[in-house]
Amino acid sequence: xxxxxxxxxxxxxxxxxxxxxxxxxxxxxxxxxxxxxxxxxxxxxxxxxxxxxxxxxxxxxxxxxxxxxxxxxxxxxxxxxxxxxxxxxxxxxxxxxxxxxxxxxxxxxxxxxxxxxxxxxxxxxxxxxxxxxxxxxxxxxxxxxxxxxxxxxxxxxxxxxxxxxxxxxxxxxxxxxxxxxxxxxxxxxxxxxxxxxxxxxxxxxxxxxxxxxxxxxxxxxxxxxxxxxxxxxxxxxxxxxxxxxxxxxxxxxxxxxxxxxxxxxxxxxxxxxxxxxxxxxxxxxxxxxxxxxxxxxxxxxxxxxxxxxxxxxxxxxxxxxxxxxxxxxxxxxxxxxxxxxxxxxxxxxxxxxxxxxxxxxxxxxx
Ligand SMILES: *Cc1c(COP(=O)(O)O)cnc(C)c1O
Numbered sequence: 001x002x003x004x005x006x007x008x009x010x011x012x013x014x015x016x017x018x019x020x021x022x023x024x025x026x027x028x029x030x031x032x033x034x035x036x037x038x039x040x041x042x043x044x045x046x047x048x049x050x051x052x053x054x055x056x057x058x059x060x061x062x063x064x065x066x067x068x069x070x071x072x073x074x075x076x077x078x079x080x081x082x083x084x085x086x087x088x089x090x091x092x093x094x095x096x097x098x099x100x101x102x103x104x105x106x107x108x109x110x111x112x113x114x115x116x117x118x119x120x121x122x123x124x125x126x127x128x129x130x131x132x133x134x135x136x137x138x139x140x141x142x143x144x145x146x147x148x149x150x151x152x153x154x155x156x157x158x159x160x161x162x163x164x165x166x167x168x169x170x171x172x173x174x175x176x177x178x179x180x181x182x183x184x185x186x187x188x189x190x191x192x193x194x195x196x197x198x199x200x201x202x203x204x205x206x207x208x209x210x211x212x213x214x215x216x217x218x219x220x221x222x223x224x225x226x227x228x229x230x231x232x233x234x235x236x237x238x239x240x241x242x243x244x245x246x247x248x249x250x251x252x253x254x255x256x257x258x259x260x261x262x263x264x265x266x267x268x269x270x271x272x273x274x275x276x277x278x279x280x281x282x283x284x285x286x287x288x289x290x291x292x293x294x295x296x297x298x299x300x301x302x303x304x305x306x307x308x309x310x311x312x313x314x315x316x317x318x319x320x321x322x323x324x325x326x327x328x329x330x331x332x333x334x335x336x337x338x339x340x341x342x343x344x345x346x347x348x349x350x351x352x353x354x355x356x357x358x359x360x361x362x363x364x365x366x
Contacts, residue, residue, distance in 0.1 A: 010125045013118055017331050026327055033329040034355050036346040038231065039163070039193075039307050043278050043349065045229030046271035049264045056263050064259040071235075071257075071266045078269060079239055080209040087245050090256050092192060092223040092236025097123050098248040099219055099238070100155065103186050104129035108154035111147055113139050115165055115338050117190065120157045129154070138167040141177045148181065156181065159190040160206065161197040164335055164344045166303030168197045168204040178215050186244070188219045192236075195227035197304035199279045204304055208239050216241040226306065227275050228268045233261040282306045285347045292357055296364060307346045309335065318343045321363060330359050 016037030023030050068088050076083040089095035100123035104110050109130040112120050115137045124131050132151055134143040139162060148156060161168040174189070181187060191197075191206055198205030208220040223236035235257060238248065268274075289308045293300045299311040312318050318341045322334035325343075333344040345356060 006125055006128045010122055011337075013122055014337060016333055017326070019331070022326065022329060022331060026329065028329040033331065034348060034352045035331040036307075036348050036352065036356060037331040037333045037344075039226055039305070039346045040231045041227060041229035041278055041306070042347070042352060043229065043274075043281065045264070046268050046274040048267050048271055049230070052263050052267040053260055056259060059259055062259070063255050064257060064262055066255055068257060068262055071262050071269075074266050074269050075237055075239070081212065081239060082242075084242050085212065085239055085245055087238045087240075087248050087252070088257055088262075089236045089238065089252075090234045090261075091225060092190070092221040092238070093119055094256065095219075095221055095236055095238040095248065096120065096188065096190075097126075098251040099186065099188055099244075100124055100129070101127055101251050102247045103154045105154070106130075109151055110155040110157065111144065111151070111153040112157040113137070113144075113159065113162065115162075115340065116157065116159045117163050117192075118338070120159075124155075137165065138162075139169045141169065141173055145177065145180060148185070153185065155186045155188060157188050157190065159192075160204065161193040161304035163192065163305065164307070164333065164338060165301050165309050165340075165342075166193075166305045166307060167301065168201070168304035170203045171206050172203070174206065174211075175214070178211070178218065181217065183215075183217045186217055186219060187215070188221065190221045192221065192223045192226055193305040194222065195275055196279055196282060196306050200283060200304045212240055216243070219244055224265045224268060227278055228265070229274075229278070230261075230264055230268055233258075233264045235261045235265040281349075282347050285350060285353050288353060288357075289345070289347065292360075296361075307333075307344050309340075309342050309344045311340065311342045313341070317341065321360075324363055325356075325359055328359050330356060332356075 019033045019035050022033050072083045072086045075086050104127050106128040109132050110124045111132045114133045121131050211218050219238050219240040221238050224230040301309045319334050319336045322332050322343050335342040
């Protein structure tokens with residue numbers, strides 16, 4: 001069968017391997033498997049969420065509130081904006097999809113960093129939009145600007161802190177950059193790891209409210225999948241000026257967020273203490289990873305997120321390392337598909353991290 005030719009260049013997105021797959025492939029008991037591959041919160045989510053979700057189990061026969069009134073109002077309050085400046089997606093992924101479909105196309109390229117979130121390129125390919133990348137692995141805003149001037153892209157993707165390598169840009173430099181970008185270019189600022197980034201360094205903290213107050217062409221994205229611990233619920237959001245939100249709404253399928261997910265996200269947003277604890281534990285455990293790497297002379301990238309990226313040089317091989325760890329029940333992310341000889345490891349609980357250090361040490365000695 002013939003499909004749209006745009007599909008020919010798309011590689012299917014490879015998500016972090018689920019625990020169930022390792023159980024099946026390697027016959028390892030589920031309890032013995034540690035998954036440090038998808039940047040989920042290893043401490044779960046706010047305890048208030050499970051209670052709240054139980055209360056609404058009786059409402060499942062009805063479609064969800066399609067206005068998403070409660071969650072939108074809570075997010076609007078949190079960010080200090082009107083609810084008309086908020087859109088909710090089935091993960092912030094879905095908001096990225098809406099934005100790319102709304103703005104990019106065959107003669108309307110998109111611009112992104114050399115190494116960044118894989119879904120930007122996949123959505124661009126849906127609509128046949130050329131993908132421009134900087135040569136720098138880290139976000140280099142000067143290079144972004146030069147490419148912007150040369151190619152006038154329809155969308156610029158800024159992922160800060162950046163997945164999969166953990167770098168982040170200063171909020172002040174983003175403001176300076178934005179001032180030079182024309183108002184018809186959509187700048188998507190993906191803050192999936194902002195809860196972590198701002199805690200590590202206040203200079204990296206983006207204030208979405210002031211960003212969208214100053215710039216009509218910014219779409220700020222957040223998600224409940226990472227620090228909030230609701231990856232299984234699929235809720236993310238975008239904040240932008242009304243004309244952008246109205247355009248994205250035209251692409252939104254009805255009832256795109258389940259009743260359970262709406263309730264879980266609304267309750268999770270209120271529990272700031274949970275986020276603070278998760279973020280604090282993340283960075284105290286991150287310090288152990290850094291010490292581990294330094295002691296063994298391993299190269300890693302300074303990270304503003306809940307993961308750390310180790311970079312290898314031949315003969316060490318990231319793919320082989322990830323495979324060997326997998327066969328022992330430790331799931332990490334091989335970054336070969338990003339063109340890197342690296343693995344990305346989500347910071348787990350103290351005991352999960354102990355297990356990683358033990359297995360990795362063993363492997364290094366072989
Ligand atoms: C995880 C992630 C997202 C979105 O995840 P959803 O689960 O779809 O909300 C977006 N951007 C980056 C960079 C991510 O790492």
